[in-house]
Amino acid sequence: MDAKQIAKLKKEYNLQNDRDVMRLYERLQSGEFDLSTPEGRVFDDEIYERAMAVRKKQQGKAVATATAAVAKQSAKTGKTNERKGGKRVVVLTKKEFLIRRILIWTLSIIMLGCFVIFAVYLADAQKAKQLAEQIARKKNNTDVQAMYAGKDVNPAQDAAVDDDGDVITGNIQPQVLDVYKSLYAQNKNVIGWIAIEGTKIDYPVMQTSDNEYYLNHDINQKEDKNGTLFMDCECDVLRPSMNFIIYGHNMRSGNMFGSLSKYKDESYYIKHPQIHFDTIYETGVYDIMYVFNSKIYQKDEIAFKYYQFIDAASKEEFDSNMREMAELSLYNTGVEAEYGDRLLTLSTCDYLEDGSRFVVVAKKVE
Numbered sequence: 001m002d003a004k005q006i007a008k009l010k011k012e013y014n015l016q017n018d019r020d021v022m023r024l025y026e027r028l029q030s031g032e033f034d035l036s037t038p039e040g041r042v043f044d045d046e047i048y049e050r051a052m053a054v055r056k057k058q059q060g061k062a063v064a065t066a067t068a069a070v071a072k073q074s075a076k077t078g079k080t081n082e083r084k085g086g087k088r089v090v091v092l093t094k095k096e097f098l099i100r101r102i103l104i105w106t107l108s109i110i111m112l113g114c115f116v117i118f119a120v121y122l123a124d125a126q127k128a129k130q131l132a133e134q135i136a137r138k139k140n141n142t143d144v145q146a147m148y149a150g151k152d153v154n155p156a157q158d159a160a161v162d163d164d165g166d167v168i169t170g171n172i173q174p175q176v177l178d179v180y181k182s183l184y185a186q187n188k189n190v191i192g193w194i195a196i197e198g199t200k201i202d203y204p205v206m207q208t209s210d211n212e213y214y215l216n217h218d219i220n221q222k223e224d225k226n227g228t229l230f231m232d233c234e235c236d237v238l239r240p241s242m243n244f245i246i247y248g249h250n251m252r253s254g255n256m257f258g259s260l261s262k263y264k265d266e267s268y269y270i271k272h273p274q275i276h277f278d279t280i281y282e283t284g285v286y287d288i289m290y291v292f293n294s295k296i297y298q299k300d301e302i303a304f305k306y307y308q309f310i311d312a313a314s315k316e317e318f319d320s321n322m323r324e325m326a327e328l329s330l331y332n333t334g335v336e337a338e339y340g341d342r343l344l345t346l347s348t349c350d351y352l353e354d355g356s357r358f359v360v361v362a363k364k365v366e
Contacts, residue, residue: 003038025051237279243343257348286362292328315339
């Protein structure tokens, strides 16, 4: 729905026209549109940046116009007096003085508005950071782990049964690891934890049947522009999918997957070659294989759609996907995968064009 709404807005407003940009920005700020998909958030960010650029340009023009007008009037009327010390003082008419005051107030209001927007953004970013740190402390608290160590935490307590009421053995799920029991008790949507040593990425991973919910909700299910990292609803951690796909926002504050795009630089990969990803049932270490740019394609578009690669029905299909990603990869890590290996894909928005994505793919080694 966002794609259609965005197309309609682009047709209605000329994004090269400053007035149209500001009118559209005001409508987006009013909450008239719910742009909650990745495409929507990229569009929202784009309009925000354009609006800030327009305001900056308007400030510069206003100051230049006021200065030029005063200089022109002074030259025309010769209304200047000399102070002691030889300093020149411009004598303004009542109308000129009023115009100057209006300009000063207008610029002050614009600057205050920009400051408030920036302050709100920083506050949201700090709040998200503090929540992440709080959750991490809870996960790593040995006292909390000890409290849950003896408890039977199994999401499949209502495992499938046959007609006689007996539990079907194949449907019994594994126990949640002690380290994640407290988080699972807090929110049943917790599916795992991802961390990349030496980076800001150290977060819980959520999963629901709705791939859009955690775009704008935190682990406590409160609305949050930063969102939360989440796994594609088609992936399965119980009967593990061949490929776990995890999505997160590319926040300018660096929160969530805000630092993931640093992998475009091979030197950054060399310093951070591994990803630690645990499901709530098992631990895991992954070696990074591919990093590449991609995009969200139309359903009928013929292209390699990395976000649809969750399982491969055959070795040939798996190898085909590997070749596609190897060709897209920005550099060669030397890491390769074979049919039967488990993979991890991290996906975030990129700002190259509408719908663009940056992707990191890794292979489980532990």
